[in-house]
Amino acid sequence: MPRRSLLTRGLNPEQVEAVRRTKGPVLVLAGAGSGKTRVITTRIAYLIEQGLAKPGEILALTFTNKAAAEMRERVAKIIGADLARDIVLSTFHSFCVRVLRAEIEHVGYRRNFTITAESDTRTLLRRTLEDLDGAGETFDAGTFLERIGQLKSAGIDPAGAADTPALPKGAAKSPEADKKKAATAEKYEKWLPEIYERYQSALRAANAVDFDDLLLLTLRLWREHPRVLGRYQKRFRYVMVDEYQDTNRVQYELLLALTGKHRNLCVVGDDDQSIYSWRGADIANIISFERDFPEAHVVKLEQNYRSSETILDAANHVIACNTVRRPKNLWSQLGKGRRVDWFITGDEEQEAAEAAKLLRYIRGQTGAAYRNFAVLYRANQQSRPYEIAFRQANIPYVVVGGQEFFERAEVKDLIAYLKIIANPRDEAAFLRIINVPRRGIGDVTLHRAHDICRTQSMGLGKALVSLLKGGDLPRNTQAGIRQFLGIVNTFRQKYRDCEGRLASVTVELVDHVRYRADLFRSSKSAAQFEARWGNVEALISAVAQYEEQNERPTLSGFLDDSALVTNEDRRDKEERRSEAVTLMTIHSAKGLEFPYVFIAGVEEGLLPHEKSTGKEAIEEERRLFYVALTRAKRHAVLFESMSRERYGKRRMTKTSRFVAEIPEALIRRRIRAARDMVADSTGESAPKPRKRKPTRKRR
DNA sequence: AGACCCAGGTTTTTT
């Protein structure tokens, strides 16, 4: 009999049910804006309050650092920061890093393993492929990487890759292209298991793991070492998962293993918001939860606390067109509100200009702040015209996305230094900086070293030493190698002895390799140099920050953080609260809300995207549109251009099929194009621009 | 090592 709890005050009956149903598997189907985060945080607090679990016995998994941080903050508000600190609340990946840092030796890696960034993974694979070029083949690394990623998120190893068919790709345009593609695809499929295998051994030899490995190795660890698994099972008596619709096969298996004993697994998600299948998310995990957990309780949260009835109604009608989903009916009590507006303009410049105009108008009418607006789009390239128009109209904006801090060349260089210091075997890191700054160690030397690695199976470092011994290297190359090895050894020692004072050693390292001078030399302008050096300084302060925030800072710890953290996480609160319109992809808008949402480019080819063909893919695109609509609290506005420039060519467009799925009574069509452009498309509810040359030429 | 040119390809990207 649970003690009386005040925690559930203000929750609706379904939310209360979700909070109090603590035993056994629970699936909370949480529609958009239904107070999902509130339920999870309250549930955590409830478990602790009722004495069902100590904070350290609760594991709550999210997909983003941001979500994890937000959740911890909200739990802390309820139960206090001290208790909240001990809850294991993190992303799947960080959780696995934690496990692996302690246990990875069981599965044949060393404790000081490094995490290979996605971009480095490419380089690594390319090098792997080079060895195969002897077979007279040239391959594109990206293609393999994508397939290997898919296999890995499905939990398939190289051996299993041979009998796994490729996912069907979109149809090619012509029969010849079709045939050619098929031939290429066949070739790739033939080589896939071999290449996957080699890629995996290269990582292994480098004592490095990629993102997928974090999950995969944890699963393997648990499967092969039941006693280790037993410890985790015993410790985590309650497991909760946010955004469950985004879990992939491996994550699902991890959950299954971890909760195998007590089965206290509570997953929260919304199949209608599953938009990451291309990253391996398996919608089957949520669709058929009860098949895997027959004793599961299902709680549906259908009251929406975010959007007006009109917006919700429109969104409901759209999503109802999907066939693969769990039926639900979201409702709202927030009043009818405004109709969805649908603006049709001539081209993308007009579209953005119109958006700017409307934004100003709404601001004038309502006094809404800039941060109450978001422009959402399918593809990043769509931000351009909006940026230009907003700049012209003096509207402050921030573009979410773009190049990640840790992907900048100078940052990667220094990270590579740190990696090679932390993990001497990290070959990718090695190759990246062995000749940065220039030390006269060129391709020839590296290839020779690489050959030694392969024939005598030793690490690059050792291979270089043996090359030195051979004595037939150019003198400056010899000096370069000695110098490089010296730096690495010296700093390995320094980092070991620094007692957590990582930042100051890092400053010393940057000084020692004369990185600043090298940046200056290779920069094309003073401004570029300043920007790059600024990044270096930012990295150093990131080290300093890490050092401050951790009780036992280690180099590996910092590297883990930097591998798992995104730009968005680094952005501080100040910045996030900033008074500006947000421009971002629909994908990155998931979980957010804005009073005014502008959806750009509701056109065939863009939303749904032309690359998404087939029923399943179209349904995912529809979910994307649904996610976009349900971000809006008060007013959703669609923008469509009658012509759009793509890949350098201006083409006429067609209205997105999804627009017609919104009942006419809920939407208002507004033409904002030159009259001669729309002469043949007025009157009907769905305008179909004929094949005509746009009147307005691009400038 | 760096400059230069051509070919290919363009989605989304929690970690």
Added chain:
DNA sequence: ACCTGGGTCT
């Protein structure tokens, strides 16, 4: 249109 990677030339 634009960027990237790869190859070749200087």
